[in-house]
Amino acid sequence: MDFLQRRGHLYKWILIAFILFLGFIFSALAAFQKKIKSPIINSEYVHYSQGTVIDSLYIQEINTNLILKQNNNTFIEIQIQEELAYPSLKIFSNNNFIGQIDTKDIYFFDCKETHLNDIKIIDPIKNKIIFTTVQ
Amino acid sequence: MGVGYKIIDWNSQKKKYDFVILIGIILYLIIFISLHFIFYQNITFETLLIRSTGSLALLMLHIILIIGPLSRFIPQAKILLYNRRHLGVSMFFISAIHGVFSIIQYHGGGNKNPFISLFTSNTDYFSFANFPFMVLGFISLIILFFMAVTSHDFWLNKLSPKVWKKLHQFVYIAYVLLIFHVLLGTLQNEKSILGFIILGIGAIIVCSFHIAAGLKNRKDEKLKFKRERNDQFVFVAKKNDIENNKAKLITFKGISVAVYKKDDNFYAVDNFCKHQGGPLSEGKIIDGCITCPWHGWQYQPEDGKSPPPFEEEVKTYEIKIEGEEVWAKIVK
Numbered sequence: 001m002d003f004l005q006r007r008g009h010l011y012k013w014i015l016i017a018f019i020l021f022l023g024f025i026f027s028a029l030a031a032f033q034k035k036i037k038s039p040i041i042n043s044e045y046v047h048y049s050q051g052t053v054i055d056s057l058y059i060q061e062i063n064t065n066l067i068l069k070q071n072n073n074t075f076i077e078i079q080i081q082e083e084l085a086y087p088s089l090k091i092f093s094n095n096n097f098i099g100q101i102d103t104k105d106i107y108f109f110d111c112k113e114t115h116l117n118d119i120k121i122i123d124p125i126k127n128k129i130i131f132t133t134v135q
Numbered sequence: 136m137g138v139g140y141k142i143i144d145w146n147s148q149k150k151k152y153d154f155v156i157l158i159g160i161i162l163y164l165i166i167f168i169s170l171h172f173i174f175y176q177n178i179t180f181e182t183l184l185i186r187s188t189g190s191l192a193l194l195m196l197h198i199i200l201i202i203g204p205l206s207r208f209i210p211q212a213k214i215l216l217y218n219r220r221h222l223g224v225s226m227f228f229i230s231a232i233h234g235v236f237s238i239i240q241y242h243g244g245g246n247k248n249p250f251i252s253l254f255t256s257n258t259d260y261f262s263f264a265n266f267p268f269m270v271l272g273f274i275s276l277i278i279l280f281f282m283a284v285t286s287h288d289f290w291l292n293k294l295s296p297k298v299w300k301k302l303h304q305f306v307y308i309a310y311v312l313l314i315f316h317v318l319l320g321t322l323q324n325e326k327s328i329l330g331f332i333i334l335g336i337g338a339i340i341v342c343s344f345h346i347a348a349g350l351k352n353r354k355d356e357k358l359k360f361k362r363e364r365n366d367q368f369v370f371v372a373k374k375n376d377i378e379n380n381k382a383k384l385i386t387f388k389g390i391s392v393a394v395y396k397k398d399d400n401f402y403a404v405d406n407f408c409k410h411q412g413g414p415l416s417e418g419k420i421i422d423g424c425i426t427c428p429w430h431g432w433q434y435q436p437e438d439g440k441s442p443p444p445f446e447e448e449v450k451t452y453e454i455k456i457e458g459e460e461v462w463a464k465i466v467k
Contacts, residue, residue: 010349010353011349016310016311017338020342024318024335031323031331
């Protein structure tokens with residue numbers, strides 16, 4: 001192992017420490033900003049075996065996995081494990097409001113009238129679509 | 136000092152080491168799972184598995200990274216260094232369980248290939264709060280995979296020590312990626328700052344140890360040798376200043392040499408072990424051979440060669456004794 005390689009160990013770890021320091025600062029700021037503006041949701045996905053899966057998506061905003069399934073009835077299924085910190089996330093199908101999620105429960109939204117063509121989940125605080133099946 | 140592919144040469148030390156690793160893993164999982172059942176009654180099995188293995192793998196990586204510099208300060212810690220690769224491979228298996236179940240849990244339910252979903256479900260690379268942190272975890276898992284599969288000495292010889300060492304230094308990149316994986320992932324949704332604090336303490340400890348070891352290296356290599364002669368001999372020490380079967384390190388014009396004393400005879404060899412560059416000056420003479428403190432590789436002090444049937448060799452330097460003084464001729 002040559003002299004320079006040995007010396008480089010110190011500089012390498014100073015650089016690593018600096019990068020990690022910046023990472024901690026920025027991610028802490030991001031998490032703090034997220035907390036004051038968004039609901040605290042720790043939701044877990046429950047996977048069901050029946051039905052044909054249409055799409056599977058991990059939604060980071062609400063920390064959940066969403067699976068759209070089509071059976072005889074088309075439905076969306078979301079499980080929320082903690083109380084939302086603010087009013088509900090609204091669920092739309094083909095631009096028709098079909099329900100909302102606002103408490104600790106498992107939700108089934110039956111879309112058989114509208115079919116699973118266009119599902120949106122709206123964050124009413126940010127007024128932002130956080131999930132949609134429309135590509 | 137393997138020259139061909141052999142299964143692990145189990146000895147009592149390795150068995151004890153692996154037993155301790157196994158007990159540690161089991162204890163951690165029991166404590167982690169118990170605490171989660173107390174504080175998160177609704178947690179699912181899959182989430183518990185993902186969290187427990189992820190946190191365990193990260194903890195193991197911190198321990199692995201601390202062992203190296205720790206052994207520079209506490210000689211007794213060298214025993215942890217000898218079979219550190221066992222810890223590394225175990226850590227890879229734990230992190231692989233975490234990775235596989237995470238991919239299945241979050242990307243395996245749809246009609247997209249899970250690996251495509253991993254890279255396409257979230258492409259918000261310009262956001263800290265919504266960064267696709269899973270990709271960071273995946274890349275670090277790939278790095279750890281290559282390190283695990285090349286951890287055997289067979290690959291050290293096949294790839295050459297230099298290439299092998301460079302490959303295994305990718306662990307530093309994997310470490311940074313994993314810290315960011317946690318910072319930008321699960322910690323973004325945690326209610327308390329406890330996670331940040333714990334992770335921060337871990338990172339500080341690892342970085343501090345490595346920086347301290349780097350500073351110690353610099354100090355050792357900056358030793359000034361005030362006495363040098365025209366015949367290229369430099370003063371090493373007085374005969375009694377070197378303990379029997381131990382060495383004194385001297386560095387002269389960038390060349391580091393370990394000067395050993397064995398039964399009132401003195402021998403000078405290159406300081407860096409041919410295996411992984413371990414500091415021979417910090418070893419000792421065992422069974423008549425200079426023994427590297429990192430992994431036990433040996434060299435005969437008289438000629439620098441490893442005892443048969445091994446073929447490794449370190450450079451030797453001429454020694455001259457003048458009265459009570461030991462001098463070494465250090466030339467490239």
